[in-house]
Amino acid sequence: MDETEKLQTHRRGSGVSTVYETLRNEIIELKLPPGSPIDEQQLSDRFSLSRTPIREALVRLAAEGLISTLTNRATIVSNIDFLGLPEFFDALTLMYRVTTRLAAANHAEGDIAAILVQQKAFEVAVSNRDVLGMISTNRDFHIAIAQAGRNRYYVELFTRLLDEGRRILRLYYSSFNDVLPRQYVGEHEEMIQAIINRDVTLADRLASAHADQIVGQIRSYITADSRQTARLAL
């Protein structure tokens, strides 16, 4: 780490949040890969803070499941649990459906505009073939929808799931081609229209199909047979 994070003095109380958010981002963006050890002393030097606020930030990350702390031993970035993937897909699909449904039912003044902003950003990322941008703008788009649904419990769980999804997708982002993302743009537009029309049933159906698409795509990445010798004639 060659970057000296903050040289100027922090405002009292802002330290923990800064550390928390910075580490959170680095974990989700795989800048800190799963399994990598977290050294408190090192972070203390990096942020020019005592170990106490560092520790509080780590406790918050641990509560979110982003890091795992072995008592009295090391603390590491949580591994991606491939065995738990079916559970993950199930919950993700349910949240896609529920949030889109609720958005159609509950959206109010300004929600649509917020959703459109994110959709626009997603479109730009797609046309730029900016794969990492697609992953993160797609997340923002769906969170905007969730927020329009006005249920903080769903928003919170969905955010966690989408961020966990970002970690997984980052592993395979080189596998992205540009045909599926273009399809997503269209699906997003359909969902927005259904939400505007307050067509709950259609919103649900579209979200469900959309979720199946994404889950299917992730599945195909993971199970992709990358053996170069597979087609070898013997």
Next chain:
Amino acid sequence: MDETEKLQTHRRGSGVSTVYETLRNEIIELKLPPGSPIDEQQLSDRFSLSRTPIREALVRLAAEGLISTLTNRATIVSNIDFLGLPEFFDALTLMYRVTTRLAAANHAEGDIAAILVQQKAFEVAVSNRDVLGMISTNRDFHIAIAQAGRNRYYVELFTRLLDEGRRILRLYYSSFNDVLPRQYVGEHEEMIQAIINRDVTLADRLASAHADQIVGQIRSYITADSRQTARLAL
């Protein structure tokens, strides 16, 4: 607080968990009512610990939303958000359904036994007219079902929702009569049978009805018209 919590020396690392769990229980059981201030110094004395581990426990509680911390100012037990109750009911109902469904689909060796243990405890609480016991054993029963469903995301959210529900119910526990709880015993038994038979559809329907019951009951408590002068002839 006349209770001296722990006089003997703690095992290293066990301190935070102890404080966390103790406070968590006291918050959920309304022993620490919503809005009551949390004094770090006081807790430090009570648990015979430095303020550092106390603080880490508080950070965890804050991450769960059980306490609210005003930066540089006070930290208090979170208020029960009555305005957010519709969201709460919606999420609670969904989790009732999803967990019972999954339990019917995924339960394995030993799960049923664990569920029956909790159901037995609930029955005992009901026949003893132990209202507080009913509230907590009912929670344990449904968490046992959720665990049989094998989805950690749902288990986690459901646990949070049920515990938040315990706080609310405690406020009205004096309103409990013994007719509804007896009905719950029957409904629980039906749900168990559906799970054993792996009848997903029936499990879903029963859970849905059960959730409606409970939500309706809480609603009736909250909106109960307790004005003594209401029937006064004028």
Next chain:
DNA sequence: TGTATTTTTCTTGTCGACAAAAAGTCGGCA
């Protein structure tokens, strides 16, 4: 040379103290 045991080192968990921020208090002034 391989294994068991002790020693060292490193990291984490805990502590007491200090500093900053806010609330509360007191006195002055209109």
Next chain:
DNA sequence: TGCCGACTTTTTGTCGACAAGAAAAATACA
């Protein structure tokens, strides 16, 4: 008497240091 500003007190956020536990290294022994 009522309001405003400076001072005091209280509580939180941060710090540097120490102690315990575990891993790694070094040593002793078969």
